[in-house]
Amino acid sequence: MKTRVLLIEDDLNITELVRYNLERADxxxxxxxxxxxxxxLAAQDTPDVILLDWMLPNLSGLEICRQLRRNEETANVPIIMLTARADEPDRVRGLEIGADDYVTKPFSPKELIARIQAVLRRVRPALAGHELRFEDISLDNVSHRVMRNDTLIHLGPTEYRLLRHFMENPGRVFSREQLLDSVWGHDVYVEPRTVDVHIRRLRKAMNEGDGKDYIRTVRSAGYALDKHR
Known part of the structure; x- marks a missing residue:
């Protein structure tokens, strides 16, 4: 699953530069x-990283950053400020508001990608490496092998994608609709109740041998991967 970046930027040239280079980097x-x-958009379909311009019309990047940090859905999303304001007081102010990093214009696309990777390693390390871990579960993104307590778990393709999505976002509750968009894709029509079927299959596969059930059902809200279940 590709790392999802939301770019909030009103300069078309910079937008095209960033999009071209990030998409080439997968x-x-x-x-x-x-x-x-x-x-x-950030609240409706939470991205993995937000790139945020400082100087925007109507609503400044600082105010956007402040509101993102106040919103429960986006409070922990890594934010990298993009700005021509290179003075130290401006950088400090951006970081104090809640940005995780600060890149000044003009910038090298390679440096921006390196900054994104560094932020992911610090803030959401699961997205920066090949292996995901949650309690006694490990998932290898290269070999597509899932292990629990050194036992190989056999999952279907959809159950594997569901588990990977949960392990990339531990503790977060996802509605059926959000899971459909993230796991099945925006362009595929599937009944929301189909999610329940695949959750049951995932639970059955993961919990053989009386393993603890880490998938939490939240009434009227959805599902989460939670060690406190």
């Missing part, structure tokens, strides 16, 4: 030029 990029639209 990132999935969604871009908007309006801060309010960016806030809405």
């Amino acid at each position: 990132y999935k990029v969604e871009s908007v030029a309006d801060g309010e639209e960016g806030l809405y």
